[in-house]
Amino acid sequence: xxxxxxxxxxxxxxxxxxxxxxxxxxxxxxxxxxxxxxxxxxxxxxxxxxxxxxxxxxxxxxxxxxxxxxxxxxxxxxxxxxxxxxxxxxxxxxxxxxxxxxxxxxxxxxxxxxxxxxxxxxxxxxxxxxxxxxxxxxxxxxxxxxxxxxxxxxxxxxxxxxxxxxxxxxxxxxxxxxxxxxxxxxxxxxxxxxxxxxxxxxxxxxxxxxxxxxxxxxxxxxxxxxxxxxxxxxxxxxxxxxxxxxxxxxxxxxxxxxxxxxxxxxxxxxxxxxxxxxxxxxxxxxxxxxxxxxxxxx
Numbered sequence: 001x002x003x004x005x006x007x008x009x010x011x012x013x014x015x016x017x018x019x020x021x022x023x024x025x026x027x028x029x030x031x032x033x034x035x036x037x038x039x040x041x042x043x044x045x046x047x048x049x050x051x052x053x054x055x056x057x058x059x060x061x062x063x064x065x066x067x068x069x070x071x072x073x074x075x076x077x078x079x080x081x082x083x084x085x086x087x088x089x090x091x092x093x094x095x096x097x098x099x100x101x102x103x104x105x106x107x108x109x110x111x112x113x114x115x116x117x118x119x120x121x122x123x124x125x126x127x128x129x130x131x132x133x134x135x136x137x138x139x140x141x142x143x144x145x146x147x148x149x150x151x152x153x154x155x156x157x158x159x160x161x162x163x164x165x166x167x168x169x170x171x172x173x174x175x176x177x178x179x180x181x182x183x184x185x186x187x188x189x190x191x192x193x194x195x196x197x198x199x200x201x202x203x204x205x206x207x208x209x210x211x212x213x214x215x216x217x218x219x220x221x222x223x224x225x226x227x228x229x230x231x232x233x234x235x236x237x238x239x240x241x242x243x244x245x246x247x248x249x250x251x252x253x254x255x256x257x258x259x260x261x262x263x264x265x266x267x268x269x270x271x272x273x274x275x276x277x278x279x280x281x282x283x284x285x286x287x288x289x290x291x292x293x294x295x296x297x298x
Contacts, residue, residue, distance in 0.1 A: 023098060024113070024116070025091075025094070025095045025096050027094070028090070028094035028095045028096075028113060029091050029113055029116050029120065030120075031090055031091065032088060032089075032090045032094075032113070032114075032117035032120075032121075032278075033087060033117050033120040034087075035086060035087045036083045036084050036086060036087025036088075036117060036121045037083075037121055037124060037125070039082070039083040040079055040080065040084075040121070040125070043075075043078075043079040043083065044079060047072070047075045047076075047079065076262070077262075077266045077269070080266045080267070080270045081266065081269055081270045081273045082273075084118050084121055084270040084271075084273060084274040085270070085273040085274055085276070085277040086277070087114075087117045087118075087121060088115075088117050088118065088273070088274030088275065088276075088277040088278035088281065089114075089277040089278060089280060089281040090281065091113045091114060091116075091117045091278055091281065092111075092113055092114055092277065092278035092280065092281025092285065093281035093282070093284060094281075094285075095109070095110060095113050095281075095282060095285070097282075097285065106282060107282060107283070109282075110278045110279045110282030111276070111278050111279045112278075113278050114274040114275045114276070114277055114281075115271060115274060117274055117278070118270060118271045118274035118275075122267060122270075183219050186215045186219055190212060190215065193208050193211075193212065194238055197238075198238075198242070202238075202239050204235050209228070209231055209232070209235070210228075212231045213228040213230075213231045214227070216230055
């Protein structure tokens with residue numbers, strides 16, 4: 001009778017192999033980044049469709065711009081935080097557990113994966129945003145080149161209007177009684193007077209006001225009083241336009257500051273959310289929690 005000797009069975013210690021691997025699970029991180037980016041793009045597209053964007057706060061007729069701005073900021077905060085929390089949760093849930101640490105240390109490692117997802121998605125979003133800005137800059141450069149060619153014929157006249165020397169030259173050869181009929185020269189000189197006032201505090205000297213009133217009277221047939229009133233009205237209108245431009249610049253500057261603060265604040269809050277969500281994903285992984293119980297076992 002032949003006796004068959006039992007063969008030895010090789011036992012592979014999968015636990016030691018897993019524990020000797022890197023603590024950073026890049027597959028789970030990449031999956032979290034992709035998931036967070038997809039959710040963010042979906043929500044941003046939906047918000048843009050209903051007017052929650054930072055391009056034009058007056059795009060919805062009858063709605064105050066400040067209210068649309070607040071709504072857009074709130075929507076942006078929700079999109080960024082919720083998408084990164086979802087990505088962090090997925091990374092924590094998919095991360096391979098190493099059993100060489102305490103439960104608290106495992107939670108920290110899960111949270112660290114959420115932070116890496118947050119960092120990756122933030123950098124990816126910045127790259128996409130900079131790419132969009134670069135494309136817009138190229139379009140603006142092309143438009144500027146076209147506008148430069150179109151404006152070449154009027155560049156000399158604009159330079160004279162801005163040049164302070166032209167204003168003083170006009171004073172040197174200013175006639176006591178303006179000549180009627182030469183409207184082109186009168187218009188050019190009036191433009192240089194207003195340009196000189198804009199270089200200062202915006203005030204047109206009384207002598208220039210009187211001269212402009214005489215020129216208007218000579219070329220329009222108005223009475224001296226009517227001409228003076230028209231000059232005063234134009235000066236007030238120019239000053240109002242200047243104040244409007246200054247106010248628009250102030251609003252744009254403040255909007256930029258608020259937008260930068262909002263971006264920094266939402267980025268910080270989303271980092272905290274991603275860290276917390278990744279820890280929850282790791283806890284649900286260890287507890288074998290199904291998706292239907294995610295929001296019931298906090």
